[in-house]
Amino acid sequence: MKYWKQGFYDEYQEGSVEITDEYYQELLAGQSTGLIITESKKGYPILVVHEATIEETRSQKLDELRLFDSSEAVNQFSINGVLGWLNKSTRVGLMNSINIEKEAGRSETSIWIGDTKFVLSIERAIDILQQLELYALACYDTTQRHTKAIQQLETKEEIEAYNFKTGYPGKLSFTG
Template sequence: MAKYWKQGFYDEPQEGSVGITEEYWQELLDGQSSGKEIRENESGYPVLVDHEYTLDELKEMKIADINAYDKSDAVNSFTLSGKRMWLTKEDRVGLVNSINIEKQAGRLDTVLWFDAVKYTIPVSSALLMLNSLELYALDCYNVTQQHIAFVRGLQTGEEVESYNYKTGYPNKLEFSL
């Protein structure tokens, strides 16, 4: 059974349409599913072409890459006694509040659980560690926002595609007990 093309697929011939085989119709659909576009060549015959992104589309994709990198452990991690981990902002704020309460109650040590491992840390060291971690996270946020602002100002697709957003981040923190 043949298919017909005239700026779209038809089961019946249309005025000005071109016939294609069922196999070629399936090949076109498969190509479209994998990100290609179906366009007409100069003869009106459907062909697969790579999608050509606009400058704005390229910028949005690069910004999505920047945001994904910012959320990855390439940025969001630190080391405590050789173990790589991360604490969300909510966790950091909660810990600072809890540890300050422990400090006011006269406790000298606090306990941090991570991945079912218990870390006993002097209260003063834990607060310094969390302060350093908060400053690290803020510095990373600022670098990420600078990259996004820079990408938004780029003028060509080539500039956007070649932009390296993995630079400028602070060195990861390493704490030992």
């Protein structure tokens, strides 16, 4: 036998209720599937479905938005059909390096996407990096607008129905 008084005990506690080992196992099994153990009005442990608060629902939706914003659904472009992404620090570093190459009189540079090397004119490489930066800025702006919209919604139903996958610019595709 087990005992319940806002938690499980192996020995009787003042004010606790006795439950069978079978019911104890049933409660634990239910809890492992996401149900919550709470008390009935008579003080017995029961399983209930967790009903998310509006703030939990909002937090979940914002987490989903952050995952989408950092996914290949947003962070991807292609050169000659090769897909990849250059993060902010890589884009800035490349732009600095390519400008140094330009000042040194070079006419070509290389950009790597994964393990594929693209040899491009300095002007083409700068153009690609500028377009990528503008694309990334537009995506950031879209994500921030969605974040603000989600924060201003007033019901769980509105939050759950909100589609944050809209409004992002089309992915960029370049030829080398």
